[in-house]
Amino acid sequence: MARTHKVALVVGVTGVTGTPLAEQLLIASGWKVYGLSRRTIQLNTNAQPGAYTHLSVDLTDAAATQRTMRACADVTYVFYCANEGSRDMRHTMIRNVIDALETTAPQFANINLLQGTKYYGSHLGPFKTPAKETDARVPGGDFYYSEEDFVSARQAGKHWTWTAVRPHSVCGYAAGNPMNLASVIGIYGSLLRELGQPFGFPGSARCFDSLFQAADADLLARASIWISTHEHCANQAFNVNNGDYFRWRHLWPSLAEYFQLAEAGPQSYSMEEFLRDKQPLWEAMTSKYRLQPFPFARAAKWAHGDYTPPHSRIACEYDVISDLVKIRQAGFCEAMDSEHMFRRILGRLRALHVIP
Numbered sequence: 001m002a003r004t005h006k007v008a009l010v011v012g013v014t015g016v017t018g019t020p021l022a023e024q025l026l027i028a029s030g031w032k033v034y035g036l037s038r039r040t041i042q043l044n045t046n047a048q049p050g051a052y053t054h055l056s057v058d059l060t061d062a063a064a065t066q067r068t069m070r071a072c073a074d075v076t077y078v079f080y081c082a083n084e085g086s087r088d089m090r091h092t093m094i095r096n097v098i099d100a101l102e103t104t105a106p107q108f109a110n111i112n113l114l115q116g117t118k119y120y121g122s123h124l125g126p127f128k129t130p131a132k133e134t135d136a137r138v139p140g141g142d143f144y145y146s147e148e149d150f151v152s153a154r155q156a157g158k159h160w161t162w163t164a165v166r167p168h169s170v171c172g173y174a175a176g177n178p179m180n181l182a183s184v185i186g187i188y189g190s191l192l193r194e195l196g197q198p199f200g201f202p203g204s205a206r207c208f209d210s211l212f213q214a215a216d217a218d219l220l221a222r223a224s225i226w227i228s229t230h231e232h233c234a235n236q237a238f239n240v241n242n243g244d245y246f247r248w249r250h251l252w253p254s255l256a257e258y259f260q261l262a263e264a265g266p267q268s269y270s271m272e273e274f275l276r277d278k279q280p281l282w283e284a285m286t287s288k289y290r291l292q293p294f295p296f297a298r299a300a301k302w303a304h305g306d307y308t309p310p311h312s313r314i315a316c317e318y319d320v321i322s323d324l325v326k327i328r329q330a331g332f333c334e335a336m337d338s339e340h341m342f343r344r345i346l347g348r349l350r351a352l353h354v355i356p
Contacts, residue, residue, distance in 0.1 A: 005107065006229070009034045009075040011059070011097060012082035014041050016217055017114055019174035021079050024221040026051055034072040042175040059093040069100035077228050078111040087146055094147050098154055112228040113151065113164040115237065118143045122168065122320050123307050129211075130323035133166070133237050152235070161234035163227045165220065167241055168320060169313070171345055172217025178294060178354060179302045181214065181313060182345040186355040187299060188271065189259035189346075191278055194285055194356075199256035200264035201248060202271040207315035208249045213241045213322060216341045219334055226332045233330055239322040243335030248315055254339050258346055271303040271314045289356035 008025050012018045013035030023043055025031045035041060035054045043052065057068040059082060078101065084090045101108045116122075120131040121138030128135055137145060144164075151162045171182035192199055201208050223240045227233045249265075256263035267274075275296075282296045305313040349355045 005076055006030050007032045007034070007072075007074045007076045007107075009036060009072055009078045011036045011078060011080045012114075013037045013054070014039060014174060014177050015081055015083060016172050016174045016177060016180045017170055017220060018079070018081035019043070019177075020172050020217040021081065021221040021224060022052065024218060024225060028225065032074075034075060036068070036072075059096055060089065062096045062099065065096040066100045066103065069097075069104045073104050074107065075101070075105045076107050076109045077225075078108065079114075079224055079228070080111055081114045083114075087142065090147050091150060094150060098151065101160075102158075108160050110161045110163060110228045110234070111151065112224050113144075113148065113162060113237075114224075115144045115148070115164050115166045117166060117168040117320060117322060119145075119166055119237075120322075122316075123305065123311075125308070125311075126318040129319045130321045131239065132323045133239060133326055148237075155235065161231075163224075163233055163235070164237035165224050165227065165240045166237055166322065167215035167220050167239075168322060169212070169214040170217050170220055171214050171341060173345065173348055173352070173354070174217075175292075175352075178349075179298060180217075182342055183294075183349060183354065184271065184275075184299055184303055184314075185255065185342065186346050186349045187282070187294065187296070188274065189255065189261065190285065190355045191274075191281060193259050193261055194281065197261075198264035199252070199259055199261040200267040201252055202267055202269055202274050203248075203312070203315045204310050204317060205266045206317035207310065208252075208266045209247055210316060211245045211247060211319040211321050212315060213245050213320060214338050214341065215241045216336050219336050222334060223327065223332050227327070227330070230331065238327040238330065238332075239324055240327060241322055241324060242338045242341060243324060244338050245321050246338050251339055251342070255342060255346075258343055270309065270312055272300045272312065275300040275303060285356060290353065291356060292352060292354050294354060 010022045014037045025033045033052045121127045121141040169181045
């Protein structure tokens with residue numbers, strides 16, 4: 001049974017997961033929303049006056065976090081989307097948030113943790129697929145484990161609960177923080193079109209033919225809200241993705257058609273290698289087409305992530321797929337066609353003048 005008193009705090013609200021969460025909460029009825037981050041955001045929704053409040057804080061500062069959280073003492077549901085590459089820093093941030101919630105928010109009911117398939121070691125090499133929430137932890141894969149263990153231990157015996165979502169390749173758009181798979185493909189296709197080159201796949205043939213998955217940011221937001229507000233999901237993690245699997249080989253012709261380019265198969269370069277020297281060209285295109293600023297300098301490194309070549313965030317030479325039975329049996333059954341998702345997001349990027 002979902003609670004009727006619904007006050008949300010989105011921690012890390014400026015990211016590709018946090019911004020859609022705030023937007024979906026505001027679209028849904030009956031929510032008051034706080035957003036927490038170092039800088040403000042641009043929401044793609046017309047929120048009712050007073051429905052959204054932004055709070056700025058550095059979560060590594062315990063005293064500042066305590067002070068700031070007093071301004072949202074009526075919060076009931078927390079959506080924790082803060083991202084930090086350092087395990088120790090992640091632990092510090094989540095500890096500061098929980099400390100503040102327990103001392104300032106008496107109606108705090110649930111904290112939803114954003115995780116991902118790194119939980120299963122997807123970035124380390126071939127792993128058991130489809131990945132299930134009950135799979136054993138992977139040696140060397142502690143990107144989320146310490147954070148989850150801390151929250152789980154802290155929750156024991158308390159009136160509040162925790163939940164977690166584990167998506168892969170979240171795709172969407174957040175102004176000021178647009179880096180994700182869909183936007184990088186948008187940049188890539190736009191560059192190829194400017195260069196008059198075919199739409200080649202930036203990876204190996206095995207990457208081209210392996211199974212892959214993605215998560216629409218809005219769908220992920222709705223799943224997070226649903227899981228957090230249903231008591232039978234308490235103190236559990238759930239895989240969340242679009243609900244389909246695809247091979248780039250079968251999706252690539254549709255993306256090539258979107259950019260009005262001839263399709264080409266696997267290339268000898270990776271996305272990182274292709275983007276590495278293209279910043280001058282992108283800057284020229286930004287001026288030529290009057291595009292919105294894009295953090296192009298980060299794109300090549302983002303595309304590689306912490307994978308070992310020839311694997312990357314774009315694709316791996318092994319399947320990257322998760323089992324979705326648990327979340328469906330729990331009651332959230334929304335799905336989305338990934339081809340339609342990519343084309344819709346590319347259309348939005350074009351409409352917003354992020355790509356030409």
